[in-house]
Each structure stands twice: as C-alpha cells, then as structure tokens.
Amino acid sequence: MKCVFCGAIDSKVIDSRPTDEGLAIRRRRECLNCGRRFTTYEKIETIPLVVVKKDGSREPFDGEKIKRSVIKAMAKRQITMDVIDRLVSDIETSLQNSLEQEVTTSRIGEMVMDKLRYIDDVVYIRFASVYREFQDIETFHSQLEELLEQRGEK
16 A cells, blocks of 8 residues: 555555444554555445436435535534434445445435434424425425324324
8 A cells, every 4th residue: 555645655554443334444554664654444346326416417426415415404403423424324325235326316315304304303304494495384384294293293
C-alpha cells in the first residue's frame, strides 16, 4: 500500500479489525520508509447501483445524499450520527441485496421514511413533508393522522 505521506510502496500492517458490522476491514499501517502511520479500509466490491431520478436521468447511488437529507430533517433532535450511518448502511445493503442495478428515487425515499418512522416521529414528518412535497396543511394533517393510526394512538 502506497504511503500517503512519502509515497513509498512498502508498509506493514500493525492492526486489523472489522468495521461497518463486518462489511469492511480497517487496517492501521506503518510506512517502512518514513515510519508514519495511516489507515486503510478494505471493502467488498459491489455491483454499481444506478438511481433513476424523477426526470428520467440516471446517476450513481450516493449514500451521502441520504445522510445529508436526514441530517437536515433531524435538526435539533437527539439522534446520533451512528443511528444515521446505520440507516444509510441498512438501505444501501438492502438495495445491494436486491440485485437490481437500477432503483428509483421514490423507492429510496420510501425506504428512508420507513426507517425514520421507527426512529423519530418528528424527523419522519419533516423528511416526509419535503420528500412528498406537502402543498397544504391538509396533506400535512393527513400524514400525521396516518402516523398516529400506525402507532395505535387514534
């Protein structure tokens, strides 16, 4: 592995451990030339996943987009980054396991909402209001009623 500091090719592995629930390996390495340490990650190569957008255009799947949208929805809520990372990882794993090479943005949005529904009601409603483009208070109200019915509170 090439050293990120001096560019030398020879390094030795000092420590290895699984990360991302066993989906990757984290390795601490030491450069044999300059002696500095750096970290590398080894992941299983997956089938490229293409997202079909509403306008029909296509782009590579990017879990960071999901993460950014959930972070916006969770403003001032007590949700850790670990929970968000797990949500994104679960969705990505589910999509990879489906063996489909293309997925629509609507399917991804529904998957995010399904997960958020069980994490935090407020974040779920915030995300749904943007994702489903609520145009009026009635749409917002009907979504709240649906959520309450699913919770058995109505």
